[in-house]
Amino acid sequence: MESFLLFLTVSLSWVVVSGLSSSEFIYPNFTASNLRFIDSSGSFLFSRNGTFKASMLNPGTQQTNFYLCVVHVASNIIIWSANHDAPISNSGEMSLTVNGIAITDRDGSFKWATPPLKSSVSLLQLTEMGSLVLLDQLNETLWESFDYPTDTVVIGQHLPVGIVLSSAVSNSDLSTGDYRLAITASDAILQWRGMTYWKLSMDINAYVNLNYAVEYMALNQTGLWLLGKNGSVVIIQVNLFPSDFRIAKLDDSGQFIVSSFPAAAQKQEFVGPVDECQIPFICGRIGLCADDTASDTPVCSCPSNFRASSQNTKSCVPSDDLNSLPVACNSTYINSGLNLSSVSYLGLGYGVDYFANDFAMPVKYGVNLSTCQDLCSADCSCLGVFFENLSGSCYVLENALGSIMSSTTSDDDRLGFIKTLVKDSPANFGGNNSSSSQTQDFPLVALVLLPFTGFFLLVVMGFFWWRRSRLAKTGTGKLGYQTSPSSGNLDAFSIPGLPIRFEYKELDAATDNFKTQIGSGGFGAVFKGTLPDKSLVAVKKITSLGVQGKNEFCTEIAVIGNVHHVNLVKLKGFCAEGRQRLLVYEYMNRGSLDRSLFGNGPVLEWQERVEIALGTARGLAYLHRGCQQKIIHCDVKPENILLHDHFHAKISDFGLSKLLTPEQSSLFTTMRGTRGYLAPEWLTNSAISDKTDVYSFGMVLFELVSGRKNCSPRTQSHSMDKDNSGCGHSSSSSGRGLVYFPLYALEMHELGRYLELADPRLEGRVNSEEVEKLVRVALCCVHEEPALRPNMVSVVGMLEGDFPLSEPIVESLNFLRFYGRRFAEASTIEETNGQSDTMLYQQANTACTSSISGSNVILSYVSSQQISGAR
Known part of the structure; x- marks a missing residue:
C-alpha cells in the first residue's frame, strides 16, 4: 500500500x-x-x-x-x-x-x-x-x-424540478444572461426576467400525459423527456432520431435547442420557440418583430409613435421628444431636472401583441381602457398595458419592456399602449406679447369660425346620407363593386387563398330556391344543393350575423378556406352579395353524428364508433397544432361531427366565430358552445384554450360509448342500478328521473366494471378492454383543471395505441359528483311536484353545466341552437 x-x-x-x-x-x-x-x-x-x-x-x-x-x-x-x-x-x-x-x-x-x-x-x-x-x-x-448545471444538459444528466438552466450573455461571455429554462410540476418553460414566453407542452412535437407530476427532465438516445414517479412515467415526450450523443442548450439567443452530433457535425433537432419573434428581446426594447417569409428571419423595426434610439440601435423610444420612458419603480427622474407633469400612453397600433400576454392572466376583467390605464398609472412597476376590447381584459407589462411582435391571429383585438412621462413645455416669461395676444384672441376667433364649421359639417353629413341612399337603391357596395346577383365586379379586390366565389343566383338555383333544409343552428340554416357539375353541396345561409363589409368577411373566409384536413369539412366556396352571406361546403351524405348515434336507424357498431372518435381527434389535433393559425373550435359536439361514406368523420363549423361582428362577439364569448359539452372554465371566467375543446371531445366520447346523451332522461333501454351517489339511478324501467352518464362512467371506472357502460344495443359485440380504452381517455379529457387534460395529439396517440393510456386523476373528477347531486335534486323536484319530463330535462341539463367546483352559477335555460354553431 x-x-x-x-x-x-x-x-x-x-x-x-x-x-x-x-x-x-x-x-x-x-x-x-x-x-x-x-x-x-x-x-x-x-x-x-x-x-x-x-x-x-x-x-x-x-x-x-x-x-x-x-x-x-x-x-x-x-x-x-x-x-x-x-x-x-x-x-x-x-x-x-x-x-x-x-x-x-x-x-x-x-x-x-x-x-x-x-x-x-x-x-x-x-x-x-x-x-x-x-x-x-x-x-x-x-x-x-x-x-x-449552467446552460446545458447532456445525455445521462437530470434537470430536476426547482433547478434552472440560465443562458450565457454570449458565446464569449459566460456570465448569467436574462433567459431561464425552468422545470415545473407539469412542464418545461422558458422565461425572460420572470415572464414566461414558451412551454414545451405547447410544441406540436410534444406528446403530453399530465396525470402525474413532473420530477425531472432528461435526454437519452431517442429524445427529450419529462419524467415522473421516479422516472417510471413519461409526462412529456419529444421523440428524436436515435443518436449516441446530444445536448439540450439554452442558447444566449433565448431559444432552447436540442442538437445531436452525427460524425462530429452538429445537427439541430428541436428548437423552442420556433418563431423567433416570440423571443422576448429579439428586437430590443419596444422593437417590433415581423417574420420575413422570404428569408425566414425576423425583421426588426419600431412601431408607430416610436423611432430607433440613437444610443441603442436595438431599442425604440418615443418619436416625440416630449415623451420619455419611465424606469420601473425608480424615482430618479423626479430629481433629474425634467419638469414632468403627467403620465401618458402611446398606442402601438393594431396587429401587434406582446410575448407574455398568452402566458399571463389579465389583472382585471370587464373594465374599459381608461380603467386599465389608470391601474398602470398607479403602479410604478407597470410600463405599459394591452387591452382586449371584447372581453375588457387588462394585461400589464411590468418591470421590463421586451420586444413587440406582429400579431399572428387575424381576429386579435388586443391594443397595446406604452406608458410615458410627458415633459412640460418651457413656460414663456418676460414679455412675449405676441404669444399673449394670440392666447387672448383665441376665444374671439373661435366664436367667428365655429358657426361656419358647424354649417360645413352639416353639408358634408347631408351629402354622405344622400350618397348612401343612392347606393342602396342601385345596389353598389361601399367598396365600389356591385352587390346585386348580376354583379360582374366581385373581382374588384383580391384576397389570397379565397375559395370559389358564387353569385347568389347560382346558389339559389343550386338549392332550388333553398327548398331542402338539412340542418339548422345558431349561425343559420343549411340546405342541400346541386352544382352545375352535378356535385352535391351543403349551403349554409348565414342569417344571424350582422352584415360585415365584404373585405372583412372575405378575409376571414380566406383563413377558414385554407384549412385543409381529411377530418375537416371542406369549405368549397362562398357568396357575399348585398346583405347575403352564404358558405358552400362539401356534402356529407350520412349527416351529423347525433342522428346516427341517437336516432332510430341501424345501431353504430363499436369499430365504427372508434373510427369516428379517432377521426374527430385527428381533426381537432390539426386545428390546434397543424394549422398556420391555431383554431379553437369551441363547440365540439355530435351535431358538428359529420359523417360520409363508411362513417368517415369530419368536423364542421370550425372558425365560424371569426364571422361574428364585434357586438355579437362580446355576447358570444360569454357563452360559447352547447350545454352538456361546456368546459368548466367557460363559467369561471378562466382562460379559454385548446384544452376547452379537449373537454368537449371527452363528453362526445362518453356518448359514443353509451349511445345516448350524457344529460338525458332515464329510459328502459338505459336503466342503471341503484347506488349511493345520489344520482337517482334505478333498475326500474318505469322509473322517472335523470342519469348523468359521466359520473356513472367515473363510478364504474373506480369499480373496474367497464362493460356495463357500453351501449346495450351492441348486445355484447364489444369487450371490456375496448370500452375501458375509450372511457379512460374520456375521463382524462374531462379533468376539471385544463392543465391536467391531455392535448389532442396525445389523445390521438392513446386512441391509436402508440401512446400508453393515461390514468384518470380522481381528485380532478370529483366535480362530476357535484353535477350528479344537481341531477338528483332535479329528480326529487320532478317526483314531488309532478313536473313534465321536458321541464325536468331543462332544469337538470342547466345544472349539468352551471355549477363548477361547488360554486353555483345559475344560468337561464337557453336552447342549444341559440348558443351553438349551425349544423
Whole structure:
C-alpha cells in the first residue's frame, strides 16, 4: 500500500511540474491555470475515452476572461462552467485540495469554490458522460457538476424540478444572461426576467400525459423527456432520431435547442420557440418583430409613435421628444431636472401583441381602457398595458419592456399602449406679447369660425346620407363593386387563398330556391344543393350575423378556406352579395353524428364508433397544432361531427366565430358552445384554450360509448342500478328521473366494471378492454383543471395505441359528483311536484353545466341552437 501511494505521489508531482494533462482522475493537491499546461486550450483532465475535457478556457476570441469548463471534445462545445459569473485572468488558478475545488485570480482574490463537503476529497474524476465528480476515500460522491448545471444538459444528466438552466450573455461571455429554462410540476418553460414566453407542452412535437407530476427532465438516445414517479412515467415526450450523443442548450439567443452530433457535425433537432419573434428581446426594447417569409428571419423595426434610439440601435423610444420612458419603480427622474407633469400612453397600433400576454392572466376583467390605464398609472412597476376590447381584459407589462411582435391571429383585438412621462413645455416669461395676444384672441376667433364649421359639417353629413341612399337603391357596395346577383365586379379586390366565389343566383338555383333544409343552428340554416357539375353541396345561409363589409368577411373566409384536413369539412366556396352571406361546403351524405348515434336507424357498431372518435381527434389535433393559425373550435359536439361514406368523420363549423361582428362577439364569448359539452372554465371566467375543446371531445366520447346523451332522461333501454351517489339511478324501467352518464362512467371506472357502460344495443359485440380504452381517455379529457387534460395529439396517440393510456386523476373528477347531486335534486323536484319530463330535462341539463367546483352559477335555460354553431 505504501509503495502504491509513493507511486501516485511521484506521478502527481510529474504531472504538476511538467504541465501535462491527466486521464480521468487527478488528486489533491493539484493546481492548474491556462499558463501551466502545454495544451494551448488549457486542458488538464480528460475523460477515460477522451470524449470530454476539463480546461481553463477563454471562449470565443477574447483573451481576458478565463473559466473552468467541461468541453465536449468532438464539437468543442462547453457543457458546463464553474466560475461563469466570476472570470479570472490567464494566470488565475484552479486548486484541488482535500476541501474541494477553489478558483482564485492572480492576486489571490477568491472567485469560486465548491460548497462545504461532508468528508475529505480523495480524487476528482471527469466521467465519460461529462460530469466532474469529487469522491472520498470510500469512492462515495461528495459533489458533482451535473447537480449544478449552467446552460446545458447532456445525455445521462437530470434537470430536476426547482433547478434552472440560465443562458450565457454570449458565446464569449459566460456570465448569467436574462433567459431561464425552468422545470415545473407539469412542464418545461422558458422565461425572460420572470415572464414566461414558451412551454414545451405547447410544441406540436410534444406528446403530453399530465396525470402525474413532473420530477425531472432528461435526454437519452431517442429524445427529450419529462419524467415522473421516479422516472417510471413519461409526462412529456419529444421523440428524436436515435443518436449516441446530444445536448439540450439554452442558447444566449433565448431559444432552447436540442442538437445531436452525427460524425462530429452538429445537427439541430428541436428548437423552442420556433418563431423567433416570440423571443422576448429579439428586437430590443419596444422593437417590433415581423417574420420575413422570404428569408425566414425576423425583421426588426419600431412601431408607430416610436423611432430607433440613437444610443441603442436595438431599442425604440418615443418619436416625440416630449415623451420619455419611465424606469420601473425608480424615482430618479423626479430629481433629474425634467419638469414632468403627467403620465401618458402611446398606442402601438393594431396587429401587434406582446410575448407574455398568452402566458399571463389579465389583472382585471370587464373594465374599459381608461380603467386599465389608470391601474398602470398607479403602479410604478407597470410600463405599459394591452387591452382586449371584447372581453375588457387588462394585461400589464411590468418591470421590463421586451420586444413587440406582429400579431399572428387575424381576429386579435388586443391594443397595446406604452406608458410615458410627458415633459412640460418651457413656460414663456418676460414679455412675449405676441404669444399673449394670440392666447387672448383665441376665444374671439373661435366664436367667428365655429358657426361656419358647424354649417360645413352639416353639408358634408347631408351629402354622405344622400350618397348612401343612392347606393342602396342601385345596389353598389361601399367598396365600389356591385352587390346585386348580376354583379360582374366581385373581382374588384383580391384576397389570397379565397375559395370559389358564387353569385347568389347560382346558389339559389343550386338549392332550388333553398327548398331542402338539412340542418339548422345558431349561425343559420343549411340546405342541400346541386352544382352545375352535378356535385352535391351543403349551403349554409348565414342569417344571424350582422352584415360585415365584404373585405372583412372575405378575409376571414380566406383563413377558414385554407384549412385543409381529411377530418375537416371542406369549405368549397362562398357568396357575399348585398346583405347575403352564404358558405358552400362539401356534402356529407350520412349527416351529423347525433342522428346516427341517437336516432332510430341501424345501431353504430363499436369499430365504427372508434373510427369516428379517432377521426374527430385527428381533426381537432390539426386545428390546434397543424394549422398556420391555431383554431379553437369551441363547440365540439355530435351535431358538428359529420359523417360520409363508411362513417368517415369530419368536423364542421370550425372558425365560424371569426364571422361574428364585434357586438355579437362580446355576447358570444360569454357563452360559447352547447350545454352538456361546456368546459368548466367557460363559467369561471378562466382562460379559454385548446384544452376547452379537449373537454368537449371527452363528453362526445362518453356518448359514443353509451349511445345516448350524457344529460338525458332515464329510459328502459338505459336503466342503471341503484347506488349511493345520489344520482337517482334505478333498475326500474318505469322509473322517472335523470342519469348523468359521466359520473356513472367515473363510478364504474373506480369499480373496474367497464362493460356495463357500453351501449346495450351492441348486445355484447364489444369487450371490456375496448370500452375501458375509450372511457379512460374520456375521463382524462374531462379533468376539471385544463392543465391536467391531455392535448389532442396525445389523445390521438392513446386512441391509436402508440401512446400508453393515461390514468384518470380522481381528485380532478370529483366535480362530476357535484353535477350528479344537481341531477338528483332535479329528480326529487320532478317526483314531488309532478313536473313534465321536458321541464325536468331543462332544469337538470342547466345544472349539468352551471355549477363548477361547488360554486353555483345559475344560468337561464337557453336552447342549444341559440348558443351553438349551425349544423
